[in-house]
Amino acid sequence: MSPSFSGRATSALLYIDGVSKTFDGFRAINSLSFIVDPGELHAVIGPNGAGKTTMMDIITGKTRPDAGTVLWDGRVDLTHVDEAGSARLGIGRKFQKPTVFETHTVEDNLLLALNADRGVFATLMARLTSAQATRIDELLALVRLEDRRHDLAGGLSHGQKQWLEIGMLLAQDPKLLLVDEPAAGMTDEETMRTAQLLRAIAGDHAVVVVEHDMEFVKALDCRVTVLHQGTVLADGSLAHVSAVPEVIDVYLGR
Numbered sequence: 001m002s003p004s005f006s007g008r009a010t011s012a013l014l015y016i017d018g019v020s021k022t023f024d025g026f027r028a029i030n031s032l033s034f035i036v037d038p039g040e041l042h043a044v045i046g047p048n049g050a051g052k053t054t055m056m057d058i059i060t061g062k063t064r065p066d067a068g069t070v071l072w073d074g075r076v077d078l079t080h081v082d083e084a085g086s087a088r089l090g091i092g093r094k095f096q097k098p099t100v101f102e103t104h105t106v107e108d109n110l111l112l113a114l115n116a117d118r119g120v121f122a123t124l125m126a127r128l129t130s131a132q133a134t135r136i137d138e139l140l141a142l143v144r145l146e147d148r149r150h151d152l153a154g155g156l157s158h159g160q161k162q163w164l165e166i167g168m169l170l171a172q173d174p175k176l177l178l179v180d181e182p183a184a185g186m187t188d189e190e191t192m193r194t195a196q197l198l199r200a201i202a203g204d205h206a207v208v209v210v211e212h213d214m215e216f217v218k219a220l221d222c223r224v225t226v227l228h229q230g231t232v233l234a235d236g237s238l239a240h241v242s243a244v245p246e247v248i249d250v251y252l253g254r
């Protein structure tokens, strides 16, 4: 690894270097190096089986790598942290399928997320503090669900559920938000709104988005890392990586 890369270990929010993971003799991640800066919006693309999910699993402590460095905030070795621990450190993860409390209102979903360390009953029975009310107003505005505030989450569209869940993750104020294929199953309009939302969130939070929809990645207008066979094939703007012949061969040209 170049000295300029290793020199980033302490300044980066997330620093991954030389990471490998083998499953039953199959190398899913192979000498992977990847950096996320504080507040950065960063897209990860690549063909099926490229190792995108495994990389997310390693970051969140779901999977332990066989080798390499995974450093959080310049000081915490994430290879020894489990999923609950990574969440406590400020790593939020949004899986592809929306998971909201369908039988509760939009507002109560956000309230439950704000009070994730308290029980459901205690949270919903307690009076809303003014700080909570303000934060819920901010989150509802950000995810554009103000007019659905008192509706049951189960009645939202697929896209709105995804936005609500993003709002719920933000309620816990993560330093890094990992988002897996948010645009899957969305209408074109919802897809563009989601890109706007993630762009609005970045800055205050670092956001890493795994995605296959190139129109969506274009709308994110951010740095793109292309993974292939568990390692980085190209990295830079979408225009840059789209012109790399190997990227066209293994992914974009298909």
Ligand SMILES: Nc1ncnc2c1ncn2[C@@H]1O[C@H](COP(=O)(O)OP(=O)(O)OP(=O)(O)O)[C@@H](O)[C@H]1O
Binding pocket: 023, 024, 026, 027, 028, 046, 047, 048, 049, 050, 051, 052, 053, 054, 055
């Ligand atoms: N627990 C596991 N046991 C065995 N093989 C695994 C395991 N997890 C992942 N793999 C393999 O590792 C490779 C990388 O998988 P991964 O899911 O990380 O790719 P991906 O880039 O997320 O793909 P997709 O775009 O299809 O979601 C695949 O070949 C997969 O079959």
